[in-house]
Amino acid sequence: MNIQRRQFIKTCGLATLATQFPLLTAQSQTSPNTMIKPPRLQVGDTVGLIAPAGIFEPQYIEVVQQYLGKLGLKAKLGKHILDRYGYLAGKDTDRACDVNDMFADSTVKAILAMRGGWGCNRILALLNYQLIRSHAKIIMGYSDITSLLLAINARSRIMTFHGPVATSTWTPFMLDYLKRILFDAEAVKLQNTNSPEGRVQTINPGKAKGKLVGGNLSVLSAMVGSPYLPAWQNRILFVEDTNEDIYRVDRMLTQLKNAGILHRISGFIFGQCTDCQSDNEPSLTLMQVLQDHLLPLGIPVWYGAMIGHIQDKFILPIGAEVEIDANLGTIQLLEAAVS
Structure with missing residues (x-):
């Protein structure tokens, strides 16, 4: 086991380590080549907020909570969302840990990145793609979040969503498509x-x-x-x-x-x-x-x-x-x- 992997296990702790070996579910028993569609959003669901790339101003957390509240959604913050490591929103192991934890958390129904910037490529080797596949859920963002969307789509074989980050301006145009695609499951x-x-x-x-x-x-x-x-x-x-x-x-x-x-x-x-x-x-x-x-x-x-x-x-x-x-x-x- 290399140093980075040892540090990752140490950072995430035993609770997260236990999620590395999830029990088989209906999703995990599907063919590895089958593309899984994550469950749709519903009013009352919780959205996990993570910062897998660059840093952001903390006041944006309250802003996105208001956006989500208007959609009938609640927010849950990643443990390391306010971390700082130079131009990165925390150490690689901690940012990866937040991604894995949000997928493993059964109370979280979707995951939204706070912003792009740079840093997602650095954590791709630290993601647990088997865990992600067996706990498929919506993950959305754009710009540097492209790394997560493509890697999870390719390695976990679940649909991911190129769309706004938390610090985007949530316009009526975007909200209309969000509701129709992610809530109503429309083929728009x-x-x-x-x-x-x-x-x-x-x-x-x-x-x-x-x-x-x-x-x-x-x-x-x-x-x-x-x-x-x-x-x-x-x-x-x-x-x-x-x-x-x-x-x-x-x-x-x-x-x-x-x-x-x-x-x-x-x-x-x-x-x-x-x-x-x-x-x-x-x-x-x-x-x-x-x-x-x-x-x-x-x-x-x-x-x-x-x-x-x-x-x-x-x-x-x-x-x-x-x-x-x-x-x-x-x-x-x-x-x-x-x-």
């Missing part, structure tokens, strides 16, 4: 608002079906080569990013192409690349970069979906079967994402 159509922020730019027209997967482009590209990514064949890939120079977007898409990922997918959605501009001259435009990489794929592609570091954002179930329309810029869920 995700469609942009009729606003400048919702303008769709079709890069390659057409429709395609496949399982939805994706997240923050920077985080995703940093995970390439790790054992924490899902399969790519016939997937619908979505990405988003913020504050990246155009040449960096070019570099990251090149990495996905060279890794053989782009040639396996059946559709591509680039959400919002907020404040992605070039500080250098001369430069390609963002659209030139996207066309260079994505047009040759011959699959439906569009830019501008309401995904990313913006106020109005979709709730996207990672692992759900969808049909996309690049002409209209829509994502139609073909199944409920919760049970």
Whole structure:
């Protein structure tokens, strides 16, 4: 046992260690290849709040408690939610412990990350994926939380949710999709608002079906080569990013192409690349970069979906079967994402 693992067991204590060997449940007896849909939210449920990545201002806890209260939900704080370790919200072992504990806690019905930043990649090897699968529940976030969503989807085979973090602005647009997808188990159509922020730019027209997967482009590209990514064949890939120079977007898409990922997918959605501009001259435009990489794929592609570091954002179930329309810029869920 390496030093990091020994420290993890010491940090979590014997109570958490006992959860490493859960009794078999109906979920844990399913085939390891079966994608599990977590139970839907209900009024009165408790949501676990964790800080698996960067630090945040403590007053946001009260803000998100008010948001959750309006939905009829209660909040439970992770033991280490207010920890600090440089730019991280605590030591790796402690942040991982909070994730594992929230999945093991039967009183917690869903898990919400406080914010992104950086740090989730550091704890992936410390998560108990068997425990998570046998206690499947909703986990949601975006940006750096992409690491957790993809790893848990790939290793625990449960649907995860790309959506707001606790420090997001919970707009009526987002709340509508949250209620319909996570409470009512609707197979909704995700469609942009009729606003400048919702303008769709079709890069390659057409429709395609496949399982939805994706997240923050920077985080995703940093995970390439790790054992924490899902399969790519016939997937619908979505990405988003913020504050990246155009040449960096070019570099990251090149990495996905060279890794053989782009040639396996059946559709591509680039959400919002907020404040992605070039500080250098001369430069390609963002659209030139996207066309260079994505047009040759011959699959439906569009830019501008309401995904990313913006106020109005979709709730996207990672692992759900969808049909996309690049002409209209829509994502139609073909199944409920919760049970």
